[in-house]
Amino acid sequence: NKGVTGTLDTMIIGGGQAGLAIGHYLKSQGRKFVVLDENPRIGDAWRQRWDTLRLFTPAKYDGLPGAPFPADPLSFPSKDDVAAYLEGYAARFELPVLNGVRVQRLWREADRFIAASNGHRWEARNVVVATGSSQSPKVPGFAAELAPAIVQFHSSEYRNPAQLQEGPVLVVGLGNSGAEIGIEVCRTHQTLLAGKPAGEIPVRHGRTAARFVLPLVRFLGLHVLTLSTPIGRKAAAAVKAHAAPLIRTKSKDLAAAGVRFVPRVAGAENGLPVLADGTRLEVSNVIWCTGFKDDFSWIDPALLDDGGLPRQERGVALDSPGLFFLGQEFMYAAVSATLPGSCRDARYLAGRIPVPVSLEPASAA
Numbered sequence: 001n002k003g004v005t006g007t008l009d010t011m012i013i014g015g016g017q018a019g020l021a022i023g024h025y026l027k028s029q030g031r032k033f034v035v036l037d038e039n040p041r042i043g044d045a046w047r048q049r050w051d052t053l054r055l056f057t058p059a060k061y062d063g064l065p066g067a068p069f070p071a072d073p074l075s076f077p078s079k080d081d082v083a084a085y086l087e088g089y090a091a092r093f094e095l096p097v098l099n100g101v102r103v104q105r106l107w108r109e110a111d112r113f114i115a116a117s118n119g120h121r122w123e124a125r126n127v128v129v130a131t132g133s134s135q136s137p138k139v140p141g142f143a144a145e146l147a148p149a150i151v152q153f154h155s156s157e158y159r160n161p162a163q164l165q166e167g168p169v170l171v172v173g174l175g176n177s178g179a180e181i182g183i184e185v186c187r188t189h190q191t192l193l194a195g196k197p198a199g200e201i202p203v204r205h206g207r208t209a210a211r212f213v214l215p216l217v218r219f220l221g222l223h224v225l226t227l228s229t230p231i232g233r234k235a236a237a238a239v240k241a242h243a244a245p246l247i248r249t250k251s252k253d254l255a256a257a258g259v260r261f262v263p264r265v266a267g268a269e270n271g272l273p274v275l276a277d278g279t280r281l282e283v284s285n286v287i288w289c290t291g292f293k294d295d296f297s298w299i300d301p302a303l304l305d306d307g308g309l310p311r312q313e314r315g316v317a318l319d320s321p322g323l324f325f326l327g328q329e330f331m332y333a334a335v336s337a338t339l340p341g342s343c344r345d346a347r348y349l350a351g352r353i354p355v356p357v358s359l360e361p362a363s364a365a
């Protein structure tokens with residue numbers, strides 16, 4: 001079983017930034033734990049994103065606990081820089097990550113949790129689910145009705161414009177992915193963008209913003225827009241409806257680059273996408289920038305609510321002692337699924353995972 005036997009104190013499922021950050025805290029507490037991750041290499045979740053992706057958070061906010069991000073603090077690292085940083089982080093702190101382990105089932109037996117993967121089992125008294133919020137791409141059902149001649153894929157499969165065939169591209173969804181992919185593909189292809197932005201951060205993103213404005217945005221995202229405030233709960237509802245503001249690429253940048261805006265895509269007719277106003281679009285490519293849905297189908301439903309979602313408060317399961325969640329959208333604050341937010345939440349959770357008797361300080365008696 002990949003070298004781990006007996007009952008662990010804690011297992012962390014998912015070895016992205018969230019899993020590594022909480023791993024760092026558990027290691028400093030001297031706990032016996034393991035991080036299980038399905039990818040072959042630490043950092044792969046970032047490596048698999050599109051080639052030109054740069055973070056919208058400046059390097060000064062991208063470090064995990066104990067290791068500042070090694071770059072100009074006002075620069076915006078590339079996705080490969082992040083992947084390399086995460087891999088180096090796990091090595092530097094000797095975090096016990098087992099790669100190539102996809103947990104297919106998680107359930108509770110008496111006072112311990114069991115994770116199963118391809119015939120192997122891991123047992124632990126506590127489990128942290130840190131599998132990210134971008135595991136399961138969301139694409140409308142009518143995508144299957146588009147003609148096979150149309151090249152189509154989700155933003156999570158987009159790498160660069162070479163994946164597209166000749167002819168117009170329809171980008172569906174005007175969130176940050178739709179805006180960034182749209183502005184890239186419009187350099188080589190006639191591009192239509194369906195959807196409306198849910199607002200825009202009203203400043204030009206870049207070094208000056210990193211110095212003067214993003215500190216305020218970070219403060220709001222960490223401390224004001226939280227589930228403890230009425231305005232934060234309103235923001236959480238908006239995020240659940242997939243309405244996050246545009247950060248770097250704004251609608252006026254897209255218009256200036258030649259992107260044509262069209263109404264919502266409502267369905268498919270004769271193999272072509274149809275807009276809400278009834279227009280049929282003769283496009284050759286469709287990129288679905290339609291976000292992600294939660295997928296906890298591998299977790300025993302008894303550990304989840306009736307809708308198959310975590311029943312938790314700030315990542316602590318409400319009626320399953322020992323079960324924790326980290327890195328989900330708005331788990332506690334607007335930035336809970338980002339680097340700075342998941343690190344803060346990791347520190348909070350690390351203080352709530354029950355300490356095993358062997359690590360409790362000796363009593364004075």
Ligand code: FAD
Nearest residue numbers: 014016017018037038045055056057103131132327338339
């Ligand atoms: P992930 O990085 O997704 O890691 C989860 C890990 O769990 C993966 O390695 C996965 O393979 C593994 N896993 C999943 N299921 C299982 C299972 N059943 N068994 C075992 N392993 C499993 N945030 C920022 O702070 N700044 C940015 O600029 C930024 N840009 C982003 C751009 C894009 C396009 C996206 C999608 C997100 C961006 N984010 C950004 C948000 C966030 O920081 C990233 O999504 C980040 O990867 C989340 O880290 P994580 O550890 O929570 O999840």
